[in-house]
Amino acid sequence: MPPEPAVIADRYELSVNATMRVVEDAWIGETLLFVLRERLGLPGAKNACEQGECGSCSVLLDGVVVCACLVLAVDAVGSEIQTVEGLSASGDAADIQAALVRGGGVQCGFCTPGFVVAIYDLLRRNPDADEMAVREALSGNLCRCTGYGRILDAVRAVQRARAS
């Protein structure tokens, strides 16, 4: 099959972690995940499946969790993008991150940034989520190492600490 003509966008801007970032001479078909990782030096969102099944590329797009692999970067122009790096810098997810480390919720760590974003989003929307609601909210994030037990425990620990 003949390659389609490559469409190059000469310039667009993305608002990432409250900073305007310029993307130049990029192929128009690049996903937000690719642009974050390969053009903007933000590899925190991970590339495990690149078809929206595993949640490891989770970012917040105008406050909503999305799989960055399913969003074209040019479609994110005009939106506010928050990545795990942004949550780390602001300290907004610090207790979640600490609980995951302390509680054994991290092994290989490839799914971890996605879980941090998903847990941050869940506890913001539903701080008192019960066990089943936590499981349901995190069911779009695959982990192959932990069997999820220590991740669940970390969520509970954060819920308890925030409630007290």
Added chain:
Amino acid sequence: MKGTVLRSGRGTGEQAGSGIATLPGGLGTLPGGLGDSPDRPDGVQKVRGEFAFASDLWMDAMLWGKTLRSPHVAARVRAIDTSRAVAMPGVRAVLTAADVPGRPTFGLEVPDQPVFASDIVRYHGEPVAAVAADHPELARRAALAIEVDYEPMDAQCDPEAALHAPPIHPDGNLFRHLVIRHGDPSARGDVVVEGSYAVGMQDQAFLGPEAGLAVPGDDGGVDLYVATQWLHVDRAQIAASLGLPVERVRLYLAGVGGAFGGREDVSLQIHLCMLALRTGRPVKMVYARDESFFGHVHRHPARLWYRHHASRSGELVKVEARVVVDGGAYLSSSNAVISNAACFAPGPYRVPNALIDGYAVRTNNPPCGAMRGFGAVQVCFGHEAQMDKLAAALGMDPIELRRRNALTRGDRLVTGQVLTGAVPVREVIDAAVAHPLPPVPAPDAPMLARPGGAGATADASHVRRGVGFAVSFKNIAYSEGFDDYSSARLRLEAGLDGEPTATVTVATAEVGQGFVTLAQQIVRDELGVRRVVLAPASTVDVGSAGSSSASRQTWMSGGALQLACAVLRQELFGRAAELWECGSSQCTSTGSSVRRGDTGERLGIAELLARGPLETEQELHHRPTKALDPDGQGDAHLSFMFAAHRAVVDVDAELGLVRVVQMATGQDVGKALHPLQVQGQIEGGIAQGVGLAVMEEIVLTDGRVRNPSFTDYLLPTILDMPDVVASLVEEPEPGAPYGAKGVGEPPAISSGPAVLAAVRAATGLDLCRAPLRPEDICLGGHPA
């Protein structure tokens, strides 16, 4: 015997990180030593998204690599025309078999696999060419622009038929036939049960895809940053195919996003290095998920036939078994997998007479190799189903039958090997059974808690509960005479602030298991040094660590590091003795100082290091093992791990849907050096066992992979994962560093068979194939 009870899951209300370490604090005096559960040193980087995985690597002016793979299961390659790809602007190299500078093949044990297929492709997805281009999309299009003229051939995808079929490969179709003859093969029992079983092809499905960055060196060599399980064995294979001396091929471990056996074989390593050397530029390659399914070996599918003989009182008299594992197109580690499958075919029971035939066969299916549990997983589905059948035939409780026949210290395996280490089989059974059963769900339980979950399909009145049980064992480290070793380099010096600093350099692949944590714990305990730094793992600064597989790194790399600590402790004593002008035998270690026995004087490690750094590199070789003789007899294994699992399931038999409700386990760990990490291994391994039992399978149609994606290859989600209750059985293993056994594999072995047993109990069906498919249940069982 001491037991540590671990609990997780719904409603236990325990604090993260507490209620776990019921052992007294570290064995040593510093916090964060052995027996404690200190934080992983890479944990903070990982939760912040700052840990550099292989796919995160980046260099200025780097190119992107892409592999072209065969769309055919078996075909003759008549011609390859790369001219259109080469002519595309931005394409910097297009390589095929003709460009391999050195040995055209590679392989863990025998180099029988082409770097690129030249004349014949033998499986769906076999590499044919590789491209380097300025942009990954361009590389993808260039790969598609390569024109390969294939002449499809008949494929041989059935391992039984392949045994008698014309050879697929010059080395033939039989990788290994292993016979184990033990005792009196003509012995007969009063009660005989027979069964056939099958296990499908499981994928490791590590989340971090295969990835690496190759950088051409000034010396004509290459530096490769790659996610792997064994740097040095990769290096040997890469160097041979590049035609370079090994010292000009330098490997550095890039962050590894899980492994589970799937990174033991070379995938993109040689292609990447060839592209970098050809273009003179750094080249990055990252497999997409579909390519990852084609790019690494899988767990061998297996067909099992068993006949068990027992006395009327329930003593096993004889086990006959025939085990056939499908190795796919190339050897990989099939020979070792069939050895494990045959050696452990009877399960952890006393079996005086045995006749076991194991075959590993070449077919045109995707190559199979290492995956967590390695041969022991497949046969466990058979031997445990047989034990249940036998219990039913004897009218005996299935757990009592297992207890009665459980191996103990001093018993012989069917390979004739006498068990001299810790063999707490009865203890792990009793520990698993001791956990309370979960409550039966209320009729108004949330829909998500029913079989079918979010599908909202199961009617609560149709759901039946079942409980099943399984026991397993497996070897630690490499067997059959392999000289298995690990190396550890340790440097001790005063930091800039004067604080003693230990730097550990090991080539041990940290794949998520937490060896990095353990290394710090060992040095803290052995030397009383608080600050322990881990240098990057590479082939440059230290000898081989062997693979992060076979549950071996705690023993092997942990043991090598323990040796290195002992050497430097003696050197510290030597320095102290010189200062005190006494014999170094007077010196003892007390926390972070050295004490002189006769006077009670002390010298801090910091003071002793003021005279300069100390450094050593040590190798640990485990006790030699022996080859198996023609009757499959011999002391082939170093040590064994045992585990028992009890599964509780809810089944909607009308729809064929299963929900695993609880997994209870007792696991023999020797000694839990980091209880929280042990718990993580247990829960994670059980998730993979549950996955194999109820959902995970690479589906093949005439050798063609039908589901190379996470959309179609299902992994357990957090909604699928049952509660896990675990008890650790701690009986120190003689000869093992700190008495610790490996812990990674046992959770993945009998967990799946316990789930199948539970579904059989819930449905009354003779289910003999893993994974269970809905139709197996709702259509009333399925022949193996």
